Amino acid sequence: MxxxxxxxxxxxxxxxxxxxxxxxxxxxxxxxxNHHEMSDPSFVQQWLVDxxxxxxxxILNQFSELTEVQLPHDFLTQFQSSLFKSLGQEVKSIxxxxxLLISLGENWAVASNSSFQRLRVSLKQADLYDxxxxxxxxxxxxxxxxxxxDLHLHISRKFKIPxxxxxxxxxxxxxxxxxxxxxxxxxxxxAGSHITPKHIEMLKQAGATNIVNDVEELTDFINAFEDxxxxxxxxxxxxxxxxxNSPHYKDQAELYHAGGYxxxxxxxxxxxxxxxxxxxxxxx
Numbered sequence: 001m002x003x004x005x006x007x008x009x010x011x012x013x014x015x016x017x018x019x020x021x022x023x024x025x026x027x028x029x030x031x032x033x034n035h036h037e038m039s040d041p042s043f044v045q046q047w048l049v050d051x052x053x054x055x056x057x058x059i060l061n062q063f064s065e066l067t068e069v070q071l072p073h074d075f076l077t078q079f080q081s082s083l084f085k086s087l088g089q090e091v092k093s094i095x096x097x098x099x100l101l102i103s104l105g106e107n108w109a110v111a112s113n114s115s116f117q118r119l120r121v122s123l124k125q126a127d128l129y130d131x132x133x134x135x136x137x138x139x140x141x142x143x144x145x146x147x148x149x150d151l152h153l154h155i156s157r158k159f160k161i162p163x164x165x166x167x168x169x170x171x172x173x174x175x176x177x178x179x180x181x182x183x184x185x186x187x188x189x190x191a192g193s194h195i196t197p198k199h200i201e202m203l204k205q206a207g208a209t210n211i212v213n214d215v216e217e218l219t220d221f222i223n224a225f226e227d228x229x230x231x232x233x234x235x236x237x238x239x240x241x242x243x244x245n246s247p248h249y250k251d252q253a254e255l256y257h258a259g260g261y262x263x264x265x266x267x268x269x270x271x272x273x274x275x276x277x278x279x280x281x282x283x284x
Contacts, residue, residue: 001161002104002222003152003184006112008171010101010132011122013091014194020083021056025063028075054174055113055145056080084121093126094191096215101131104222109135109155113145113174147174149182156182167225169218171195173206180207187212187221 008014056076064071072078101108112119116138123129123136139145142154156163168179168186171194179186188208190200203211212218241248 001156001159001166002108002225003111003155003166003168003179004101004108005168005170005172005175005189006110006119006122007114008192008194009169009189010093010097010110010128011091011126012094012192012194013087013122014171014192016086016090017083018194020086021059021079024075024079024082028071029067029069054172055139058145080118084118087118087122088125091122091125093128094215098128098131100215100219100222101128103219107226109137109159111137111146111151111155111168111175113139113151115140146172146178147181149178152178152182152184156184165229167222170208171199171203173202176203176206176208185225186210187218189218191215191218 004010006013007017056079060071060076060079063069110119110132114122116136119136119138120129123132137151137155137158139151142148142150144150152166152168153163156166163183164185166182166184168175168182168184169189170176170179170186171189171192176186176188186208188200188203188211190203190211191214200211210221212221241251243249
């Protein structure tokens with residue numbers, strides 16, 4: 001199972017959201033005649049990098065705490081209205097992502113901290129909604145958003161796929177942390193136009209040991225992940241044979257002590273065509 005974040009992974013939308021939020025927050029600070037550094041849109045832009053992946057509500061709460069500015073009661077509604085309008089006119093999908101989703105068949109889902117309303121607006125504009133509708137999940141469905149693992153675990157239960165068999169594709173530190181807490185594999189994805197060197201470093205610090213820069217690299221990573229799921233590996237502390245006089249009595253001991261494994265073959269065609277496998281045929 002491949003679990004994709006939406007904003008910044010399927011959609012190049014984070015740069016639009018950051019722009020609208022910067023304009024709204026800077027305007028609010030200037031109206032208050034507050035000379036806080038948050039009145040500078042460029043500073044707000046850098047500040048938002050640290051909060052990538054968090055919900056609008058969380059970002060606004062942190063803004064109020066930092067600036068000691070009380071937000072108008074309708075600020076969130078007005079901001080989202082402006083944002084949805086811009087997303088509905090401007091947002092595009094990440095290059096190549098639709099082709100990748102189609103190639104995966106039924107083996108994927110979307111896990112986002114965004115509301116269903118925002119997801120519908122954005123995905124329809126990017127011509128991805130029909131493809132994603134039946135496998136779209138929002139943090140509105142669970143108690144806690146990312147970086148909590150709730151949403152990823154919800155998807156795991158929904159599709160009856162164990163967490164270790166899930167690979168999460170994320171562009172935010174919050175999403176990376178959520179995936180790891182859920183016991184899933186995760187890969188950092190940096191194809192969005194909002195990505196900066198600082199952003200990439202934050203993904204690594206959050207635990208993304210693998211980073212891919214575009215859909216082509218992501219496709220290769222997904223293929224390798226799925227190939228790994230189709231392999232069973234094991235090791236015997238001694239060897240293949242339990243007979244002390246057999247040359248195979250200790251043939252795995254060295255590999256065992258090195259912490260290695262041997263691949264187990266279950267595909268009959270592969271077994272029959274492998275020149276290294278000797279066949280014993282029993283007849284009555």
